Amino acid sequence: MSPTAFRSRVLRPFTSLPAVMIAAGGFLACNEDDGSTSFDLADPSGTWEHVAGELPLLSESLPAGVDLRYLVLAPDRTGGLHAQMIGTGGGPWCQDLIYSRTVDSGLVLQVYDDGGHVQRKMLVGFDREADTLRLGDGRGHAAIFAARDAVPAELDCFRLSVLSRRELGNYPASGTGLAYDGALLIYTREDPETILDRIDPETGIAGTPLNLPFPFTLVQATEDATSLWTVCRCSPAVAVRRDADGSELDRIDTQTFANPINIRSLAHDETGNVLWLHGLDATGPSRLLRVDSDAEPDVLIRSVNLDLYLEAMTWNGDALWAVDSTSGRQAVLEIDPVQAQVVRTYRSPDPDLSLRAIGAVGNRLFLLARDRSSSAVFLLEIAP
Secondary structure (H helix, E strand, O other): OOHHHHHHHHOOOOOOOOHHHHOOOOOOOOOOOOOOOOOOOOOOOEEEEEEEEEOHHHHOOOOOOEEEEEEEEOOOOEEEEEEEEOOOOOOEEEEEEEEEEOOOOEEEEEEEOOOOOEEEEEEEEEEEEOOEEEEEOOOOOEEEEEEEOOOOHHHOEEOOEEEEEEEEOOOEOOOOOOEEOOOOEEEEEOOOOOEEEEEOOOOOOEOOOEEOOOOOOEEEEEEOOOEEEEEOOOOOOEEEEEEOOOOEEEEEEHHHOOOOEEEEEEEEEOOOOEEEEEEEEOOOOEEEEEEEOOOOOOEEEEEEEOOOOEEEEEEOOOOEEEEEOHHHOOEEEEEEOOOOEEEEEEEOOOOOEEEEEEEEEOOEEEEEEEEOOOOOEEEEEEEO
């Protein structure tokens, strides 16, 4: 969503704050000279790095394991929280906000989720001296911020451009990916899950669907453009490669590895002969596995922590790309295949859309998305 779109969506009057927040006092300074009120001329706008202290009202706006790093307060009263996912390889975490001044050195901050809905509203006191901003809650908590020129690139979340948007006829199943067979994009239909819809990426026109017998009908990737890697909720540790008729050609069972996972998403690198698997390790965080699936038995090349909830992955020849819905966010991630860490995070191009899957046609990227209100399904071509 562009900054202009964000402003038009959320710049509206604030609703009333809970009484407990109105008591946030702290170092809110009331003008008592003549009974009238006036604005303190101090301007809180700027890019601020969190350097000391803790403010629960702000930190509780972020999920567990996410540490606030920067607060941006733009002159037009929009802004954002820029945080870092600690110890996961998951990169930055960004949330939009709007703010307003009160007459007694207070700030009303309204934080939004990725769907454009108010997630949290708070009243804090503020004090600015030169290049330092202090925020307090009136209960002994205060956070100190230092002025900076900009948010570092590694802690920023970027915007995606939408090159095309085409409405599709059938809903995608929960857990499907978006594969490419060299001619058409493929995803599993919601009802019935035995049908795989095939879509021309240039026109959005549907091709002849495929019909796979249960189980393992949730398509994730293709191999050799002739076979499909599929998963099934019935046996989450296993992925199966099938031909167009449904015959099994290969099978990966992560329970044969030291750290098995419940596979949520996978991608295949044809050139490098690598199968990437991501999912929850029952004994710890989610993990990303790099597997040689052509070897018999299968060889686990590498297993690393990547503690995210990836809806789907794809390989575009240079990097892994994924749709991430960790803690409800909607983001597209570029993942370094060597370090297995997020190198760039992109915001959803439209807060009204729920991102379901991502696919690659060469270096081009496509998103499968569903409108939150109308339930219409769209194929978006995106450009990072």
